[in-house]
Amino acid sequence: MANTGLQVMGLILGVAGWAFGILVCAGPWWRVSAFVGDELVVSQVLWEGLWMTCLSQWGRLQCKVYDSGLALSGSAQMCRGLCVLSLLLCLLALPLSVTGLKCTRCLGDAHETKARLVQVGAALFVLAAFFFFLPVCWTAYVVIRDFYDPNVAAPLKRELGPALYLGWGVTILMLVGGALLYLGSASPGVPALPVFGRGPKGNPPSTAESKPEKVFV
Numbered sequence: 001m002a003n004t005g006l007q008v009m010g011l012i013l014g015v016a017g018w019a020f021g022i023l024v025c026a027g028p029w030w031r032v033s034a035f036v037g038d039e040l041v042v043s044q045v046l047w048e049g050l051w052m053t054c055l056s057q058w059g060r061l062q063c064k065v066y067d068s069g070l071a072l073s074g075s076a077q078m079c080r081g082l083c084v085l086s087l088l089l090c091l092l093a094l095p096l097s098v099t100g101l102k103c104t105r106c107l108g109d110a111h112e113t114k115a116r117l118v119q120v121g122a123a124l125f126v127l128a129a130f131f132f133f134l135p136v137c138w139t140a141y142v143v144i145r146d147f148y149d150p151n152v153a154a155p156l157k158r159e160l161g162p163a164l165y166l167g168w169g170v171t172i173l174m175l176v177g178g179a180l181l182y183l184g185s186a187s188p189g190v191p192a193l194p195v196f197g198r199g200p201k202g203n204p205p206s207t208a209e210s211k212p213e214k215v216f217v
Contacts, residue, residue, distance in 0.1 A: 010180030017173030018090035029163040079135035089128035097121030125178030136167035
């Protein structure tokens with residue numbers, strides 16, 4: 001039985017994941033400079049993201065967009081592409097899910113078609129979560145690997161930025177949102193609530209069932 005509440009809740013979580021995903025993808029907080037060894041200069045903090053790098057010094061923040069995307073490493077370009085692909089899938093899933101919601105009147109009483117649209121939107125949200133999960137985990141792996149690599153100089157070591165933690169939260173929002181959307185339309189063509197007022201074949205429902213009458217002597 002389709003559940004309107006599950007559909008609406010899933011759509012809200014999916015849209016929230018999409019909005020926070022845009023913030024994570026555009027923000028420069030993926031990697032932050034690490035202070036290790038004998039390094040005592042803590043007045044400068046370097047933030048690195050997929051599209052720009054920012055330098056915080058004495059409370060002032062200066063950001064610069066990368067001059068060329070082709071000059072980036074292959075892993076950075078892959079993370080860019082996967083994040084953009086994930087956000088585009090969410091953008092495609094949004095109108096499909098809204099059109100197929102049981103509480104909307106976009107397609108009239110075509111319950112089966114609306115349920116199919118919601119299921120497609122749910123699958124797109126889940127797929128978007130998977131594509132967003134990959135670059136976040138890969139970046140975290142690279143940061144941790146380089147941090148413990150003795151061959152990497154101390155000024156080049158980085159730590160996990162807040163965008164990575166937020167990215168894992170974005171993945172959960174998209175995944176749970178897609179799951180709720182799918183569960184809310186698991187049985188296409190079935191009304192969300194039982195319809196009262198008419199019995200089988202359009203006849204009014206009978207008030208009493210046909211039972212043998214008891215005869216008292």
